[in-house]
Amino acid sequence: xxxxxxxxxxxxxxxxxxxxxAYERHGAAVLYLAQRLLGNRADAEDVTQVTFVAAWNxxxxxxxxRGTMLGWLLGIARRKAVDRLRSAARDExxxxxxxxxxxxxxxxETPERIVDRLxxxxxxxxxxxxxxxxxxxxxxxxxTHPQIAAVTGLPLGTVKSHIxxxxxxxxxxxxxxxxxxxSRSADSSRAL
Amino acid sequence: MQHLDPDRLILLALSEELEELTESxxxxxxxxxxxxxxxxxxVAGIGSEVxxxxxxxxxxxxxxxxxxEGIAAAPAPVADLTEHRARVRRxxxxxxxxxxxxxAAAIVAVAGTVAVDRFTGRAPDEQVTARAxxxxxxxVPASAGGDALVLADGQLxxxxxxxxxxxxxxxxxxxxxxxxxxMVALGNLPGTPEAVLPLPPGTDxxxxxxxxxxxxxxxxxxxxxxxxxxxxxxxx
Numbered sequence: 001x002x003x004x005x006x007x008x009x010x011x012x013x014x015x016x017x018x019x020x021x022a023y024e025r026h027g028a029a030v031l032y033l034a035q036r037l038l039g040n041r042a043d044a045e046d047v048t049q050v051t052f053v054a055a056w057n058x059x060x061x062x063x064x065x066r067g068t069m070l071g072w073l074l075g076i077a078r079r080k081a082v083d084r085l086r087s088a089a090r091d092e093x094x095x096x097x098x099x100x101x102x103x104x105x106x107x108x109e110t111p112e113r114i115v116d117r118l119x120x121x122x123x124x125x126x127x128x129x130x131x132x133x134x135x136x137x138x139x140x141x142x143x144t145h146p147q148i149a150a151v152t153g154l155p156l157g158t159v160k161s162h163i164x165x166x167x168x169x170x171x172x173x174x175x176x177x178x179x180x181x182x183s184r185s186a187d188s189s190r191a192l
Numbered sequence: 193m194q195h196l197d198p199d200r201l202i203l204l205a206l207s208e209e210l211e212e213l214t215e216s217x218x219x220x221x222x223x224x225x226x227x228x229x230x231x232x233x234x235v236a237g238i239g240s241e242v243x244x245x246x247x248x249x250x251x252x253x254x255x256x257x258x259x260x261e262g263i264a265a266a267p268a269p270v271a272d273l274t275e276h277r278a279r280v281r282r283x284x285x286x287x288x289x290x291x292x293x294x295x296a297a298a299i300v301a302v303a304g305t306v307a308v309d310r311f312t313g314r315a316p317d318e319q320v321t322a323r324a325x326x327x328x329x330x331x332v333p334a335s336a337g338g339d340a341l342v343l344a345d346g347q348l349x350x351x352x353x354x355x356x357x358x359x360x361x362x363x364x365x366x367x368x369x370x371x372x373x374x375m376v377a378l379g380n381l382p383g384t385p386e387a388v389l390p391l392p393p394g395t396d397x398x399x400x401x402x403x404x405x406x407x408x409x410x411x412x413x414x415x416x417x418x419x420x421x422x423x424x425x426x427x428x
Binding site for chain 1: 241
């Protein structure tokens with residue numbers, strides 16, 4: 001799998017196949033974020049399209065030193081989706097509809113939290129298989145370390161060290177790309 | 193002050209082990225370790241929410257086609273060229289790009305007039321209603337180019353030179369520069385340097401004013417490949 005560094009280089013050189021690689025890798029996450037924010041499939045597909053066109057036009061601004069390709073794309077998508085929500089709100093105002101605003105369906109789910117989840121999910125998929133497996137059992141099945149050792153047949157010490165390393169990797173990635181801490185990667189795409 | 197062992201903090205954050213008294217005391221008084229602990233708990237919390245995100249469905253293929261079309265209809269190549277040349281680490285001054293673009297546009301305008309004179313001189317009976325000089329995009333050899341004339345009888349006469357070889361074919365489009373993705377397909381270029389293509393009746397040339405020549409693969413996909421070679425804006 002080509003790295004973000006290599007992809008960035010190919011994008012800068014104007015290689016559209018590199019954009020296709022980024023799209024195949026991250027298009028699903030971009031669409032998911034847009035759909036969660038906009039609550040509407042057609043708008044979400046539009047924002048996905050606009051995001052990748054903006055990524056192409058602004059490809060010089062992607063810096064792999066500051067964040068991953070996924071973090072960068074999600075930063076663009078988030079702004080495009082928020083722009084759309086704002087302009088929809090403006091249209092609503094213009095129409096001067098007097099009716100009460102319906103409460104947003106997912107008011108508790110912030111864009112930041114969705115971005116965080118997508119970034120952590122992506123990192124989880126990148127972990128070495130055993131690290132990933134032990135963390136899945138801990139996160140999703142709520143198993144204790146001894147239970148994980150029993151299920152996987154790994155020695156308890158190995159389970160613990162997989163969990164420790166896996167957690168350290170997730171945390172590092174979250175700090176680089178996560179939205180809650182004020183995504184640094186988002187800075188480089190602010191103008192898009 | 194001796195901080196808690198980072199590995200130990202991870203186990204505590206996962207609530208896997210109970211804090212010992214000395215550890216509780218330390219956490220109560222050490223903001224660094226508390227911050228560390230909170231961050232790890234956040235990560236664990238997020239981690240437990242990602243199960244549904246593992247195999248997200250890919251966007252439908254028509255979204256990708258729209259991306260490709262959006263890129264094809266991106267701003268004029270002149271701006272792209274200045275972007276590439278001026279790619280420096282410091283912020284570009286705000287006026288430089290418009291000035292370069294304006295200068296380039298002036299050159300294009302002059303070159304366009306010359307080309308059209310040559311053209312119309314050869315076919316004096318043809319009435320030209322709009323014209324465009326076609327310039328190569330950044331990825332295309334600089335020697336490539338062409339001219340396009342809209343004739344009063346509703347046809348587009350196009351002449352191209354030094355196009356890169358293709359394993360597919362070259363197709364001519366009219367793009368709406370204000371609405372990425374909106375375009376009209378005019379037809380493909382024969383092997384000859386010159387071709388006359390009919391414009392669909394009723395085409396709004398004020399809107400679809402960018403002539404675009406693309407390289408299309410034989411993939412049975414009628415949409416724009418996104419691989420534009422030449423482009424120019426029609427002027428009257």
